[in-house]
Amino acid sequence: xxxxxxxxIASFILINIILGLSIYITLSTGQLSLGNAGFMSIGAYTSxxxxxxxxxxxxxxxxxxxxxxxLIGILIGIPTLRLQGVYLAIATLGFGEVVRVLFIxxxxxxxxxxxxxxxxxxxxxxxxxxxxxxxxSEQWGLKNNEFISLTIFIILLAITVLLLAFFxxxxxxxxxxxxxxxxxxxxxxxxxxxxTTYYKILTxxxxxxxxxxxxxxxxxxxxxxxxxxxxxxxxxxxxxxAVFGGSEVLWGPVFGALFLTVMPEMLRGMSExxxxxxxxxxxxxxxxxxxxxxxxxxxxxxxxxxGGGGDDAA
Amino acid sequence: xxxxxxxxxxxxxxxxxxxxxxxxxxxxxxxxxxxxNGAGKTTLFNVITAFLTPTQGEVRLAGKPLTGLRxxxxxxxxxxxxxxxIRLFDQMTVExxxxxxxxxxxxxxxxxxxxxxxxxxxxxxAIREKTRELLSxxxxxxxxxxxAANLPYGLQRRxxxxxxxxxEPRLILLDEPVAGMNDQETAEIAALxxxxxxxxxxxxxxxxxxxxxxxxxxxxxxxNFGEKIAEGTPxxxxxxxxxxxxxxxxxxxx
Numbered sequence: 001x002x003x004x005x006x007x008x009i010a011s012f013i014l015i016n017i018i019l020g021l022s023i024y025i026t027l028s029t030g031q032l033s034l035g036n037a038g039f040m041s042i043g044a045y046t047s048x049x050x051x052x053x054x055x056x057x058x059x060x061x062x063x064x065x066x067x068x069x070x071l072i073g074i075l076i077g078i079p080t081l082r083l084q085g086v087y088l089a090i091a092t093l094g095f096g097e098v099v100r101v102l103f104i105x106x107x108x109x110x111x112x113x114x115x116x117x118x119x120x121x122x123x124x125x126x127x128x129x130x131x132x133x134x135x136x137s138e139q140w141g142l143k144n145n146e147f148i149s150l151t152i153f154i155i156l157l158a159i160t161v162l163l164l165a166f167f168x169x170x171x172x173x174x175x176x177x178x179x180x181x182x183x184x185x186x187x188x189x190x191x192x193x194x195x196t197t198y199y200k201i202l203t204x205x206x207x208x209x210x211x212x213x214x215x216x217x218x219x220x221x222x223x224x225x226x227x228x229x230x231x232x233x234x235x236x237x238x239x240x241x242a243v244f245g246g247s248e249v250l251w252g253p254v255f256g257a258l259f260l261t262v263m264p265e266m267l268r269g270m271s272e273x274x275x276x277x278x279x280x281x282x283x284x285x286x287x288x289x290x291x292x293x294x295x296x297x298x299x300x301x302x303x304x305x306x307g308g309g310g311d312d313a314a
Numbered sequence: 315x316x317x318x319x320x321x322x323x324x325x326x327x328x329x330x331x332x333x334x335x336x337x338x339x340x341x342x343x344x345x346x347x348x349x350x351n352g353a354g355k356t357t358l359f360n361v362i363t364a365f366l367t368p369t370q371g372e373v374r375l376a377g378k379p380l381t382g383l384r385x386x387x388x389x390x391x392x393x394x395x396x397x398x399x400i401r402l403f404d405q406m407t408v409e410x411x412x413x414x415x416x417x418x419x420x421x422x423x424x425x426x427x428x429x430x431x432x433x434x435x436x437x438x439x440a441i442r443e444k445t446r447e448l449l450s451x452x453x454x455x456x457x458x459x460x461x462a463a464n465l466p467y468g469l470q471r472r473x474x475x476x477x478x479x480x481x482e483p484r485l486i487l488l489d490e491p492v493a494g495m496n497d498q499e500t501a502e503i504a505a506l507x508x509x510x511x512x513x514x515x516x517x518x519x520x521x522x523x524x525x526x527x528x529x530x531x532x533x534x535x536x537x538n539f540g541e542k543i544a545e546g547t548p549x550x551x552x553x554x555x556x557x558x559x560x561x562x563x564x565x566x567x568x
Contacts, residue, residue: 181417184403192417193481194414
């Protein structure tokens with residue numbers, strides 16, 4: 001029943017959902033960022049280096065990576081806030097490339113294009129910790145690798161559920177209304193007393209924080225990272241999760257990440273064409289359904305069919 | 315004086331949209347700002363609310379200069395506005411539009427919102443209560459869940475007024491609230507304006523509908539080509555030769 005291969009795909013889905021959320025947050029005030037792969041790499045490299053070279057515990061590394069991405073998000077957010085739409089996209093794209101090239105060339109620290117191997121593994125570290133306390137996987141009738149995959153999946157699932165709860169509450173509040181007002185009409189929002197600059201930096205840096213967090217998790221789930229994991233393609237992929245799934249409802253990026261992670265696995269032979277498919281999806285979506293697959297009317301209809309339901313989701 | 319506009323000039327490139335315009339509003343007063351198209355009326359609104367930074371001059375609210383404040387801070391100080399070309403959040407519901415208008419009178423930030431603290435829940439309840447009141451005031455009860463974009467034009471204008479009132483303004487700026495409305499709708503808005511005055515809110519009104527302006531305004535300021543050409547009661551303005559000339563043109567052979 002517990003198949004490490006499926007669990008690994010499920011874990012990547014969850015990391016991709018967090019990445020999808022990171023871009024969704026930024027988009028929620030109408031900012032189109034292509035820098036989230038850059039923030040992801042900052043989180044991943046920071047946590048990897050701190051655990052491998054300094055020997056910090058994994059939790060400290062993940063927190064430090066997320067925090068650094070957040071701080072750099074604020075620093076990048078302040079000057080680029082003057083930019084809108086495609087100009088912001090280009091500036092953040094440039095930022096992502098600068099970060100990647102920095103990691104390639106700073107060989108003394110990052111081993112350049114070779115990448116960093118032997119990063120403490122989330123599941124194995126958990127197992128080792130438990131084994132010290134006299135636990136063994138057999139007690140649960142599991143092999144070690146099954147236990148490791150299962151642990152990673154459960155931890156990531158718990159994190160994702162918490163994040164979804166966090167954001168569904170946030171978007172249903174005064175703050176969430178301010179986000180949407182800014183996206184719909186920034187000037188009118190400002191005239192309603194909404195400090196648009198504050199909220200735009202808030203969402204931009206929250207997106208950076210989340211991307212950095214997902215990057216740090218990614219590093220400790222795969223155990224190996226290199227600059228090739230954080231290319232321009234990754235930035236587009238993250239954006240497509242939200243654009244395809246739906247950039248106006250919280251379930252949009254969740255669905256987008258789920259579908260677009262499973263699809264290449266289902267169509268193994270097609271995975272070479274992944275970016276071809278992403279490109280096609282972007283064009284088709286922009287023409288026929290710019291708000292993405294899921295939007296509020298569709299969610300309402302799905303809920304109605306199930307016979308009522310919560311009004312909690314944003 | 316609640317609002318003092320002093321020597322405001324606004325120059326775009328070489329073109330002066332406003333030239334040393336000065337006037338003031340007493341608390342509880344309704345002042346009409348009139349003038350032909352392109353006279354600079356909306357530009358003046360944009361200067362007062364800091365959408366534009368004036369080339370020269372100062373705006374004061376209750377004696378305090380507003381110079382250098384951003385729009386949202388001015389709203390907090392108590393100036394709310396509507397827009398000539400309606401600017402509702404069209405993909406939000408009617409109710410949500412008014413709730414957004416309440417932003418500057420509420421506080422809950424990220425953590426209280428996520429943790430749903432007692433104070434946040436109470437505040438959210440108060441926002442909904444106030445929203446219900448305002449929607450009933452402007453006659454939009456029953457439309458709460460509709461998207462603003464789907465409202466008929468006349469109701470959109472009313473919703474903009476409700477949204478502006480949600481910020482509890484001391485001064486409300488109404489930019490052509492009856493543009494494109496028929497006589498009955500205009501009369502209804504005029505009645506609503508009287509009600510707003512009844513709450514002690516001061517009103518600065520831009521309007522082209524002269525019969526309405528003459529009926530509701532205490533005083534009028536007339537702009538033409540960015541300059542103030544007259545100021546006075548509706549009766550005085552109606553007989554002012556400069557105003558007549560601005561609207562009708564000079565007679566030939568003079």
